[in-house]
Amino acid sequence: MTDAVSITRDLVRCPSVTPADAGALGVLEDLLKAAGFTTHRVTFSEAGYPDVDNLYARIGSEGPHITFAGHTDVVPPGDESAWSVGAFSGEVRDGVLYGRGAVDMKGGIACSVAAVLEHLAANDGKPRSDGKGSISFLITGDEEDVSINGTIKLLQWAAARGEKFDHCVLGEPSNVETLGDTIKVGRRGSQSGTLHVEGLQGHVAYPHRASNPVPDISRLIVAISDEPLDHGSAQFQASNLEFTSVDVGNTANNVIPGQARARFNIRYNDNHTQASLRELVETRLAKACGNRIRAHIVWEPSNSNVFVTKPGPFTDLAVSAIEEVTGRKPELSTSGGTSDARFISSYCPVIEFGLVGQTMHQVDERVPVADLEKLTKVYRGILARYFA
Known part of the structure; x- marks a missing residue:
């Protein structure tokens, strides 16, 4: 049939x-x-x-x-x-x-x-x-x-x-x-990445001997995602960046972790190319880090343009x-x-x-x-x- x-x-x-x-x-x-x-x-x-x-x-x-x-x-x-x-x-x-x-x-x-x-x-x-x-x-x-x-x-x-x-x-x-x-x-295109923030592991009773990445990654998440990436285009809705997980890999309640990671995904419109989008996010990160916070982004390969x-x-x-x-x-x-x-x-x-x-x-x-x-x-x- x-x-x-x-x-x-x-x-x-x-x-x-x-x-x-x-x-x-x-x-x-x-x-x-x-x-x-x-x-x-x-x-x-x-x-x-x-x-x-x-x-x-x-x-x-x-x-x-x-x-x-x-x-x-x-x-x-x-x-x-x-x-x-x-x-x-x-x-x-x-x-x-x-x-x-x-x-x-x-x-x-x-x-x-x-x-x-x-x-x-x-x-x-x-x-x-x-x-x-x-x-x-x-x-x-x-x-x-x-x-x-x-x-x-x-x-x-x-x-x-x-x-x-x-x-x-x-x-x-x-x-x-x-x-x-x-x-x-x-x-829209799709681009994923992971934000890595470096700290210094230590005992919670001696915070001056450690550097806690948890407050820092919280600030960076807000700095990167709070401001709109754009306001849409003639044929596309606005691009959006969404953080999907935050992890420090720490099971002990009396240890300040040495690193924090946050995964995110961006759905982007024709206001951006993959390269320009990455540059925009990296610029926001650098500004938010200043001279104190040590952080970087690992971008995932993407063929979803x-x-x-x-x-x-x-x-x-x-x-x-x-x-x-x-x-x-x-x-x-x-x-x-x-x-x-x-x-x-x-x-x-x-x-x-x-x-x-x-x-x-x-x-x-x-x-x-x-x-x-x-x-x-x-x-x-x-x-x-x-x-x-």
């Missing part, structure tokens, strides 16, 4: 908890091969990380080239006894399909595949009636964990083969309350297709966390539009069958407009 509900069910029945594939990519590969796609199963490796299977499939050899991206890996189901149905059953009850990945994001992938198959069937097996145009799929099994051997390497592999993408639709669950309310057109797909013909045709099917004009949003769109944005403009994300990662993750059918129609509308 090539409808979205059947494809979602078949994918959900593959227990593809990262990095396991469990047959999920095979389900898609079989469907796409039968429709005339050239497919490639690509496995990437890196020392210290599990090998990951990925799938690239393309039909057509000319532009314009639209690619649908997504991931078939899922988070663990948690306590399976707490589920109303089997976590990997794909069971439909009262018009709702249950299972881990139904929303995030096997359902979105299923809708894009079903839409593409319907589009090709209506065009004699071609992306466009005149024979031009290309459609492809970039599917990874490494999004829910470290994202080392997935989309970022699949894109590099495709680029090395001469593949060029004009636009991308990523089927992540972008909608907040109801299908059609939100298109994600960008994401800020990006935005600005409004234009591509976003316009997506909005039009969504409004036609759902009756809603979606908001173009840059809110939320990170996704593989941060990698894709270096290769082509990308938007995220998928299902409603309210139950993703939860027990009894589920999607109304009606939403799967509507999302398929939206993708059909995008394809029709794209190749018009």
Whole structure:
């Protein structure tokens, strides 16, 4: 069966908890091969990380080239006894399909595949009636964990083969309350670090022989995070720096610790680059330390840079297709966390539009069958407009 509900069910029945594939990519590969796609199963490796299977499939050899991206890996189901149905059953009850990945994001992938198959069937097996145009799929099994051997390497592999993408639709669950309310057109960047403050360990009864880093790190936390990083931009909310833990590694109540550490994360907008952001925080730290406090920041490597797909013909045709099917004009949003769109944005403009994300990662993750059918129609509308 090539409808979205059947494809979602078949994918959900593959227990593809990262990095396991469990047959999920095979389900898609079989469907796409039968429709005339050239497919490639690509496995990437890196020392210290599990090998990951990925799938690239393309039909057509000319532009314009639209690619649908997504991931078939899922988070663990948690306590399976707490589920109303089997976590990997794909069971439909009262018009709702249950299972881990139904929303995030096997359902979105299923809708894009079903839409593409319907589009090709209506065009004699071609992306466009005149024979031009290309459609492809970039599917990874490494999004829910470290994202080392997935989309970022699949894109590099495709680029090395001469593949060029004009636009991308990523089927992540972008909608907040109801299908059609939100298109994600960008994401803030993410940068983490650890603030280290040096002291001098000693006995609490003799504080003059020690240097307590706890009051110092408290002052520095306030100095670094109290003043806003910015006030937002045209398409992004304000950047924010949040301290997430403070630790001195001390179990004794009569010992002044020798060091204190505080971890933090920054979600930043297009007012900053990664380099300028680090410089801003380091400048605040130096000013607050003066000549007395000894402190430094250890920055964590980050590939979560800020990006935005600005409004234009591509976003316009997506909005039009969504409004036609759902009756809603979606908001173009840059809110939320990170996704593989941060990698894709270096290769082509990308938007995220998928299902409603309210139950993703939860027990009894589920999607109304009606939403799967509507999302398929939206993708059909995008394809029709794209190749018009």
